[in-house]
Amino acid sequence: MPASYSLAPRIEGEMAACSGALGCLEALVGSIVALVLWAGLATGLLFAPRTNVRAALEALRVEYEAITAEQDALKAFVSRVEQLSPSGLKSTVEGGGVGVVGATTGQAGGMGEVRTAYRETVMDVPHYERDYGESFPVNIVNEFGDGVGGAVLANDALSPQVKRAVIASAQEGVTSRDRYLDTLDRERDRLEAAGNALDDAATRCEAVDGQRLRRRSFEELQQRYTRLETARDSLTATLDRRQEQIQAGVAFGWQRRDSESVYRYLYQDIDATYPVLADGTRLLERMDAVEHRLTTALTAQA
Structure with missing residues (x-):
């Protein structure tokens, strides 16, 4: 169920149910927090481009x-x-x-x-x-x-x-x-670099999105579209580089081991064996949605 259909009634219920000054204050604070979350989810502002990467970095720290x-x-x-x-x-x-x-x-x-x-x-x-x-x-x-x-x-x-x-x-x-710690260091550095690239691509994607796109000028919409494509190209390059690293295997000293078995062990407690690819795929899907809105707005003005 969309967030806009499930959170708003809950907020109203909490406001109506409060009793007493302290109770109403607590309910108000909780409701404001919930409202912010609801608004963020509804507009996409809380999109986290590196959820799995962040979890993977924590798994590496523990290991x-x-x-x-x-x-x-x-x-x-x-x-x-x-x-x-x-x-x-x-x-x-x-x-x-x-x-x-x-x-x-x-x-x-x-x-x-x-x-x-x-x-x-x-x-x-x-x-x-x-x-x-x-x-x-x-x-x-x-x-x-x-x-x-x-x-x-x-x-x-x-x-x-x-x-x-x-x-x-x-x-x-x-x-x-x-030798194993050296491997973990390399993986951490790669995850951090990829995570930064995901954050950058997500920031640029959000910058070209927005409400009431049809009210923007044709020239501005074209510029936004071009900037989105540039962000997509950068993200694609990051994902291609990660694919190459996976295919090359994981180095342990002079030896190389199958990436899948290593990552299945390292990231067994998170949702993705390949966290960079998982987060990157979600971000590409978000870019597709933004591209669709921009294309719709451009078409309306053509």
Whole structure:
């Protein structure tokens, strides 16, 4: 139902129902706000050209904070593992002064401390249950791979070799997240640039629209039409550029991944997998409506 048919009766009802000075004041304020919204919706003044882009930028911000928290957790984990003493072999001297290899020294249960450190750092980030929700065995294998993760799960003693491998795997996790953060930075920059272009095109579109177009001169209507076409060309160029970026894939370091799978993950909680294209399509439809009104006004004067 059009806004002009649904909001106005509600405003009248609220004004009629108020009782008392304070009640009427509250109703008046609420009604004025509703009236402004109703008028804006009816005339198109509240058209938001970058609704999905704005939501996508917020999704990127949340993801960026989560990945940064994971990096900090991995660094804290490395710091704790580095302080652990690995188990090792020692030489003993028995009768006759012959040296033989004896029992292990160091912390025979050191791997338990590794597992505790992992739980208290990597698995303790605020978004863990929301984004992962995995058990310890599943998560550490996913993070470090079958080899290193399996060694942490299967052994009680922390050998020097496993300690080095665990630290190296955690540091690689930090590095890989650096590459991911670079990807998020590039995507944010592209979204902001596209959003600014959408805002500019929408502003120019609104500038050539208006009430009582038939009262404008033929020359002014022609100028408005030309300015609208220029705004459309600029918007089309922005959407074409975004299409090219999507087709090129998303870069992760030296690798490129399918854009659709990446965007479906990043923007799973918003209404559009491709926010720039979604907002751009809505804006093109609005430009079509404005063009129709201008054409109608021009035709009436021809």
